[in-house]
Amino acid sequence: MDATIQELKERETEATKDYVLLDVREDYERSEFNVGGIHVPLGExxxxxxxxxxxxxxxxxxxxxxxxxxxxxxxxxTQSGFTNVRNLAGGMMAYLA
Structure with missing residues (x-):
């Protein structure tokens, strides 16, 4: 199930984060706008x-x-055995909208 922008923004305000953010954009994209998390470009x-x-x-x-x-x-x-992976629907374009 996809994660929504609204859900992410609500959860960002929680004192303890019970999830991991993974940014799969390229370096230049991350330098333009960054909401945090682990950075691993998709190709890597x-x-x-x-x-x-x-x-x-x-x-x-x-x-x-x-x-x-x-x-x-x-x-x-998921194919590599990760058990609880969610895609952020709309990505940073939706986040900034």
Whole structure:
């Protein structure tokens, strides 16, 4: 199930975060606007699974610019054994709207 922008913004205000944000955009996109989280560009995702392994059973919300790359990343993570991966619907375009 996709995560919504409204849900993310509401959860950002919580004192303790019970989820992991994963940004799969390119470096230049992240430098333009950044809401935080772990940064692993989509093209490097499969080679970075060791870095993400501690979060295999955590809720991972993946985001990109529009939601397309993060949907692919979510699928790859799920196929790699991550148990609770969600795509941020609309990505940063929707976040900034």
């Amino acid at each position: 995702l499969m080679g970075s699974l060791d870095k993400l392994a501690p979060h295999k059973d955590d809720e991972v919300i993946v985001y990109c610019r529009s939601g397309k790359r993060s949907a692919m990343a979510a699928q790859l993570l």
